[in-house]
Structures are given as C-alpha cells and as structure tokens.
Amino acid sequence: METNFFDRVYAVAAQIPYGKVTNYGAIARFIGAPKSARMVGYAMNTSGTMPDIPAHRVVNRNGLLTGKHHFGGTRVMADLLISEGIKVRDNQIQDFEKVYWDPNEELDRNDFMI
DNA sequence: TGGGTGACGAGTC
C-alpha cells in the first residue's frame, strides 16, 4: 500500500457517472479511510489541474456545493451540475438522494486496490 | 522535524 491516498481518491472520483454525485465521506470510506473525508476534499483541490476528475460531482453529505469557491468561479460548479441534469439551487443540490451515487455499493474495491 | 491546515462528518448543546 503506497501513500497513494490521493490517487485512490482520483480513481474513485473518476468513476462517478454522468449526472450523478457523491459525497466526500463515501469516497473516504471506499478507500478505507472513513475518517479522512477532509482529505478527500483536499485531494479534490489538487484535482483542479486534472480535467479527468469531475470534482463538481463531489459534494458534502448535505448535497451542498461547499467547494464551489475553490472551483475557480462562483457558479461554475453549479452550472456544470445543472448541465448534467442535476437540479441545483443556491449551492444546494435538489433531490440529492435521487442523484446520489455511492461507490461503496456501485464499485468493487478490488478494482481500486492500487 | 514539528506544527498548522482543511472541498468533512458526527455528536452535542
């Protein structure tokens, strides 16, 4: 097991389906670090230079776009989500549970044991 | 080398 905490985060985030979103805690648990949800967000920050990582599809457990400030603009993140069919109102994802995607149930951890 | 930090989460008041 390398120190590839970030790489794992990227690997999972990259698997988020179009039109779906997940939260930091779910990713953290999936990679085996349930207490490192904060680090997941931190990793997303670095993903700013990684176009392959749909960081806009990752929000906090409330479905709130907490990271939109870091996304370069103010409404860029929300606009991206809306363009994917996700309803967003005032930084809050509407029908969050309907567009929620949990890697712990949709993915196989064995594929991420890198 | 050590200490501060944060795109969070869960528990408490």
Next chain:
DNA sequence: CGACTCGCCACCC
C-alpha cells in the same frame, strides 16, 4: 430544529 464544537489524518510550509 439550528448552530456550535471536536475529532481526524494526509499534505504543506
């Protein structure tokens, strides 16, 4: 019910 506090742990300075 809403707002606040604490813990967490890999990364940066």
